[in-house]
Amino acid sequence: MSEKIPRLPDEHLGRAREIVAEKRTKQKCKVCYDRGYIGTNQDNMLVPCSKCVDVEGVMEGWRAYVAETPALKELYGDYFEDEEEEEGTDEGEDKGEGEGEGESEDEGESEKSDKG
Numbered sequence: 001m002s003e004k005i006p007r008l009p010d011e012h013l014g015r016a017r018e019i020v021a022e023k024r025t026k027q028k029c030k031v032c033y034d035r036g037y038i039g040t041n042q043d044n045m046l047v048p049c050s051k052c053v054d055v056e057g058v059m060e061g062w063r064a065y066v067a068e069t070p071a072l073k074e075l076y077g078d079y080f081e082d083e084e085e086e087e088g089t090d091e092g093e094d095k096g097e098g099e100g101e102g103e104s105e106d107e108g109e110s111e112k113s114d115k116g
């Protein structure tokens, strides 16, 4: 099972580049030629350069942008919606074994010696 992510409309790439530019941590970078991103992936998403860009910051910024852009929220809402809800309920499956009433029948050894 592979999740299919819709392709990013080109019109939003500009904003993506801006977000990346805002999160750059170094001025000079040989990896991305100072662009801040390596390129785009198969989903037309900008791939930030991890050498000179705060990738987590970019993700945060991008999520915020998606949240405030209805068109993008429609496309990616499922992927960027709050996933941070902690699931604390752990439902055990095997339940119900609690009965301890089970007297084991011990047949005492009865020695019967019939010796006459």
Ligand SMILES: [Zn+2]
Pocket (backbone or CB within 6 Å): 029, 030, 031, 032, 033, 034, 035, 036, 037, 049, 050, 051, 052, 053
């Ligand atoms: Zn770089």
